[in-house]
Structure formats: structure tokens, C-alpha cells
Amino acid sequence: MLLDTNRQLVQASTKAVSVYRRALSYFVADWVWIALLLALIGVSTCVSLVEAWPLAILIDSVLTKEPRADWMHALFLSVLPAGKTGQIRGLVLIGMGLQIIGYLAWFGRMMINYHLNYQGTTRVRYDLFTKLQYLGLAYHRSHPQGDAIYRLTTDALGPWGIMETVVGTVVAAVTLTVMTAILLSWNVSLTLAAFMVAPLMIWSNWRFGICIHQRALASKQADADLTSSIQQAMTRVPLAQAFNQEPHEFQHFRGSVGRSVRALLKLNVQEELYPLARDSILAVGGAIILGYGGYLVYRDQFLSPVEAGMTVGLLIVFMDYIRKLWDPLKWLTEFIAKVRIYEAAARRAFQILDTPEAVTQEPDAKSLPVSSRTLVLDRVGFAYRPGQPVLHDLCATIRPGEMVAFVGPSGTGKSTLLALLLRLYDPSEGSLRLDGTDARLARLRDVRAHMAFVSQDSLMLSASIAANIAYGCPDASRYEVEQSAELAGAAGFINELPDGYDTVLAEGGLNLSGGQRQRLAIARALLTRAPFLILDEPTSALDQHHEQLLIGSLQMLKGQRTIVLVTHRLESVIACDQIFVMDAGRIVEAGTHSELIHRGGSYARLWSPHGSRTEPVSEPLRPLSDIRLVTALALHADEGLGSRTAKGREFRRGRVSVGSDAGPRDINARSPVSPPGQYHVKVSYHYRHLSHHRGRTSSMAASGMSRRQHSGFLRLGRSISDVVEGQPVSLKAPHALEKGASAAQLADRPILHHGTALYHNDAVEGCHGGKAMGNGDDRAVLRQPH
Numbered sequence: 001m002l003l004d005t006n007r008q009l010v011q012a013s014t015k016a017v018s019v020y021r022r023a024l025s026y027f028v029a030d031w032v033w034i035a036l037l038l039a040l041i042g043v044s045t046c047v048s049l050v051e052a053w054p055l056a057i058l059i060d061s062v063l064t065k066e067p068r069a070d071w072m073h074a075l076f077l078s079v080l081p082a083g084k085t086g087q088i089r090g091l092v093l094i095g096m097g098l099q100i101i102g103y104l105a106w107f108g109r110m111m112i113n114y115h116l117n118y119q120g121t122t123r124v125r126y127d128l129f130t131k132l133q134y135l136g137l138a139y140h141r142s143h144p145q146g147d148a149i150y151r152l153t154t155d156a157l158g159p160w161g162i163m164e165t166v167v168g169t170v171v172a173a174v175t176l177t178v179m180t181a182i183l184l185s186w187n188v189s190l191t192l193a194a195f196m197v198a199p200l201m202i203w204s205n206w207r208f209g210i211c212i213h214q215r216a217l218a219s220k221q222a223d224a225d226l227t228s229s230i231q232q233a234m235t236r237v238p239l240a241q242a243f244n245q246e247p248h249e250f251q252h253f254r255g256s257v258g259r260s261v262r263a264l265l266k267l268n269v270q271e272e273l274y275p276l277a278r279d280s281i282l283a284v285g286g287a288i289i290l291g292y293g294g295y296l297v298y299r300d301q302f303l304s305p306v307e308a309g310m311t312v313g314l315l316i317v318f319m320d321y322i323r324k325l326w327d328p329l330k331w332l333t334e335f336i337a338k339v340r341i342y343e344a345a346a347r348r349a350f351q352i353l354d355t356p357e358a359v360t361q362e363p364d365a366k367s368l369p370v371s372s373r374t375l376v377l378d379r380v381g382f383a384y385r386p387g388q389p390v391l392h393d394l395c396a397t398i399r400p401g402e403m404v405a406f407v408g409p410s411g412t413g414k415s416t417l418l419a420l421l422l423r424l425y426d427p428s429e430g431s432l433r434l435d436g437t438d439a440r441l442a443r444l445r446d447v448r449a450h451m452a453f454v455s456q457d458s459l460m461l462s463a464s465i466a467a468n469i470a471y472g473c474p475d476a477s478r479y480e481v482e483q484s485a486e487l488a489g490a491a492g493f494i495n496e497l498p499d500g501y502d503t504v505l506a507e508g509g510l511n512l513s514g515g516q517r518q519r520l521a522i523a524r525a526l527l528t529r530a531p532f533l534i535l536d537e538p539t540s541a542l543d544q545h546h547e548q549l550l551i552g553s554l555q556m557l558k559g560q561r562t563i564v565l566v567t568h569r570l571e572s573v574i575a576c577d578q579i580f581v582m583d584a585g586r587i588v589e590a591g592t593h594s595e596l597i598h599r600g601g602s603y604a605r606l607w608s609p610h611g612s613r614t615e616p617v618s619e620p621l622r623p624l625s626d627i628r629l630v631t632a633l634a635l636h637a638d639e640g641l642g643s644r645t646a647k648g649r650e651f652r653r654g655r656v657s658v659g660s661d662a663g664p665r666d667i668n669a670r671s672p673v674s675p676p677g678q679y680h681v682k683v684s685y686h687y688r689h690l691s692h693h694r695g696r697t698s699s700m701a702a703s704g705m706s707r708r709q710h711s712g713f714l715r716l717g718r719s720i721s722d723v724v725e726g727q728p729v730s731l732k733a734p735h736a737l738e739k740g741a742s743a744a745q746l747a748d749r750p751i752l753h754h755g756t757a758l759y760h761n762d763a764v765e766g767c768h769g770g771k772a773m774g775n776g777d778d779r780a781v782l783r784q785p786h
């Protein structure tokens, strides 16, 4: 039993020593400053040892006929002039000089102390912050944010506290030894009398030290709880308001404040009792020295004069030394209690540094340059907690440029799988491979650089919209930022804000709607140009119109980027190359939309649980004749350039070329316009005026053919090949295809804004949304040609 206790004690002290060593290691780089600090401490100590001496010399050697003969008096007198007034002046100057040197040394010590404190603590905070940034979701989800903030701000001071306490204690031990030796050399009995109060000092230091330590810890904990509870309450404000829980929240807050105040008060009582006890003991010590020392002076100077006996000057020095003994004694007796407070704080800080990371990088991890790659899930399994797997045996191959979706009921592990793709966790079983390389064997940064992620919660910074979009790509130009916003369907609402892209968002982007935040998050991901776009419920907060726009944009990116989509909105996955249906952590079906519908399994049931949802695609899509788009674009171009009407003109040989990342290409009947998105469009066409005569239209022979050519930006909401008869399609274009107009200037405008009359071959059957130009909600219904 005793052996066990001893072993535990040894283990505890070994651990403590390792904490101290680790804490001190943060100051090793500042060894020059530490050496200077020690030198200044030496100066201060020497000054404090001699500063009472000028008065003693004055009384015992200058203001008497017979100067004392000991070495200290001899030393002082040797530097003083011979005359009494000169000696008095000299002593005044020495006393003043000592005081000034003492203050300067103190000032230097304080400055170095601050410097060391800030340098070391900054290093600890850098380490902590970096570690917190890299710690996995598992850590952050299981620890309150307030706790991390407290450790980073307050506990990070622990290593400096240890450093300060250790240095202070070493200096105190040296000072105490030197003072005791000096006192003993002068007068043993008075020194022993003076030390009669030492046990009391030690006891009071020990007793208050422990008590203050415990109460400081309790107060720290109460403070940390208060910070956490405020931080959590702030995030719950909307919830509290919605459920009328403000009074309850206040009660909760009052409870936390009460606990913090009570803990602080208990600490304050001890902190104030301590100097009371200290001063009382000092008063007792002072009385003993004054009484006994006074008696010794009386005895040695008057009763039976002794040459080397006690003098008034020596008594003054004694009184001064005894007062100064308190500090080193205090340091020594408080050492344990004090260092424990800092040790506890340092431990809490080091706990974070020692937390194992959920995802680590192998020392010889491979570099994996960013490139389009085939992603293979090879029998992937994962468990958050041992023995409770949430993913089982997932197998899939996702080729570059494919758009794939994972769908299935809530809680089946879709988001968990996305977290594995981002390497926020590593699979417990099986592997994820990028072009055959196990993601675990590649550099973490490289794997993550392949992925642009849109999370469910669309986190926003308190910064401008442009900065929010450019978060993952800070070097992006304003034009690129605007293009991403355009693709994500965010440009419309951004341009309507008074400060546009420079609008500064409130914390968490709370001055935007959920859908607007989601579109910004999508723009942010699109801007990174990472080959994989990972989207977790990207349309959950979008209305149907913006959902369509986004899906259109994603389809446009198909082929250029690999898109991995998790969604419950099955309309979004129709165009996916592969749809993986998950249930209870397994992939239970895989295929295209029509394959899965025809199979009549889980997907078909998800799609139409009660047989009520209309299946939108039962036949393979038939593209509209692209020439109609050409004509429509040509007509629109003409409209956009200010012609009052397209009526009265006949258009011929329309030619539209579009510029995309792959370079400009012509659109004609053989090269269908696909996919949707934003294009730089050049339109050239020939036309001639028509004359209307009694309801019949004929060519105005005299006018002949004219040629027009224009260019600008055009946004095409959906691929023409996806247009399904009877379904609304959003064909958006700027109101003018002007030369040199920027994407931002050209806000969404309806291309099909005047109804059928403008368009040939009945491509447009109708248009709702009004005739006004600039109504961004206009939609047209295209009809398949017969």
C-alpha cells in the first residue's frame, strides 16, 4: 500500500518535472534575455542589501566621535571625503544613487519580464492555435468552443508562470542564504530572535498558498464555464427568441455569473486575508527585533560599552533586512502552491498539444500534385466510436469529370463519407484512392487541395462578400470572383446590394438569407478550381429557381470537374452520371437516374414514395434543334442592341460563337450548345427588313441583306439538350450584348422576354414574368420540335 502510494508520488513528480521542463523550453530561445535578467536581479539584490547602510554609517560612524571599525564602515568611509559635512553629503549622494540604481534595475527587470512573458506566451499560443486548426472534427465537436478559447488565452500563460516562479524561487533561495549569513555574522542572538517569526511566516505562506491555489483553480473553472455559457447563449439567441426562452436563458446566465462571482469572492477573501496575516507576523517580528535589538544597543553602548557591540545603525540595518527576508521566504514557501497553479494551466494547454490528431500524415507521405484523378472507394468502412461502424464496405469508382450523387435517408452516413473524402477522418477499413494512391499515403495538404467543399452550414466570415468568396483562393482577381458568383447564381443578389461585392457581412453572414449564404459558399468552392467539387446539400436552402440555376452550373462544370453531391433533393441528381443510393451506411444501389427508376428499387421508392411524384424523364432527352437557339440568340442580340423590335426583320445565316475555357467555338446545328453557364458570345447574322401588307409578310427587295456582329456575355441557365417539353427553362442573358461589357455589369436578364413572336419555329411557346426587361425571374417554356 505504502509502496503503491510512493510509486504514485514518484510518477506524479516525474510528470510535473516534465511539464516544467517543457514549459521552460519555450524560453530557451531567449537565453540572452534570461542572463540579462539574472544579472539585473543580482544588481537589485545587492542594492537592497546595502541601501540601509548609508543611514547606519551616518549614525554609527559620521555622527559619532569614534567611527566603527568593521569592514563595511571602512569601505564606505574610504570613498567619502574626510570632513563631516562632506561625509554627510557623500552618504546622501550614495543613498540616492543606490535608490536610483535599484529603480533602474527594477525597471530593466520588469521590461525583460514583459518581453520574456510575451515572447514565450506567444510561442505557446502559436503552437496551440496551429494545433487547434489541425485537430479533427472529432475534437471540436466534443469540446465547447469556450474551453478552447480559455486555454488559448488564459492557460497559455501557464508556462510563463512556471518560468517566473522558478527564477523567482532560485533568486529567493540565494538572497535568503546571503542575508542569513550576513545577519549571523553580525549578531547571532538577534538573528535567531528575528527568525523566531520565520515558522509563522512559513506556516501562513503554506496555508494561504494552498487555499489561494485551490480557490484560484475553482475561480478559473467558473470563469471558463461562464465564457462557454455566454458563447453558447449568443449562438442560441434566435432559438431563444423563437421559443420565448429569453427569461430561461437569463436564469441560466445569472446562474453562471453567480457561480463565477462567488468563486471570485472566495478567492478575494483569501487574497486579502493573506497580507493581513503577513503584516501581523511582520509586526510581531519587528516588535521582537526592536525590543531585543533596542536592549542590545542599550547594553552594548550604555550599560557595558563594547567596541564591536550592537549599534543603532546596525539595528536599523537588521530591521531592514528582516523586512526584506519576507519576500524570499514567501517565494520559497509559496513555490509549491504557486507553481501548481501554473502547472495546472500549462497542463491544460499541453493537453491540447498532446491530443492525437484523428488524421495524420505519414513521415514519407507522397506528393500528389493537383490534377483530375479517378477516385476509388475500396471497401471503405468507418466508425466514429470503436465497434459502432457507420459506413460499411463502400465501393465506387468516380472518374474525372463525372457528376455523381450519394442519396439516401437521413443518418445513413452520406456526410460522413464526404468527411472521409476531405480526409477530415480516415477510413477505419478499406481505402480511398486517387489514381491508385491511397489518400492516407499522400500529403494531407495535397489531398485536400484536390477538394473544394460546400458544407451544409455555409460558414461565412465577417468580411466583404468578395473576401468570403475568395477565402480558399485569396489571389483570385475580382473578375474571377464575379464569375464564380455568376456561376453559383449569387451575382443577382450581390449586384443589388448597395456596396455589391464590397458589402461586409455580419458575423456568420447573418445579414444574408440562408439561400444567399449557400450561394456564396458555392461560389467560394467554385473559385478554388480544385478538381473535385464536394457538395453537401448545396440546394437545401435554395428556391426552385436558384436550385435550377445551380444544377445548370454544375452540369456546365461536368467534364471539367468531378462533382460529388449529397442531397435529399432528387430533382438535382437526374443528370448525374452515377447515383449511389445509401442505406444504413451501405451502398444499396448504383446507376443513372433512368436505370434506377426502371429498376424499381430503393431509389424509385425514394423518388416517389407514394407513387405521387411525376417522373420527369421517362424517355431519353431529345435535343431541340440548335439552330433555334442560334436564331434566338441572334434575335436577342439585335434586341439588346437597341432595335425597337425584331418584328419586320428576317434573319438569315445566324452564327453564334461562344468562348469558354476551351476557347471559342461556333454553335450550329452540329455542335449543340451545352452545357449551360456563362459564355462570351459573338453573334453575327444577316437580316433584311420585311414589309407587312394586308397580313402577309414578304421581303423588301430593295433593302437587301445586312450584316450585324456583336459580342458580350450571355448566361444560359440550362443545357438545351436537357430541355424537356413542357418544363420551364431559364434562358438568361444580359440586356445588352455590348462589346467589352463585364459579367458584373450584365446582370441576369431574360433572353426570351417578348414571347413567341420574336422566335422562329415556335421554339418559345410562352413566357411568364412580364414584358419588362430586367426581370430576372422570366422563364420561358420551350417546346420540342415535331
Ligand SMILES: Nc1ncnc2c1ncn2[C@@H]1O[C@H](COP(=O)(O)OP(=O)(O)OP(=O)(O)O)[C@@H](O)[C@H]1O
Pocket (backbone or CB within 6 Å): 137, 138, 141, 384, 385, 390, 409, 410, 411, 412, 413, 414, 415, 416, 417
Ligand atoms: N461526430 C460524430 N460522432 C459520432 N457519431 C456521429 C458523428 N457525426 C455523425 N455521427 C453519426 O453517424 C451517422 C451518420 O451521420 P451522417 O451525418 O453522416 O448522416 P447523413 O446521411 O449525412 O445524414 P443527413 O442526411 O441527415 O445529413 C449518424 O448515425 C450520426 O448520428
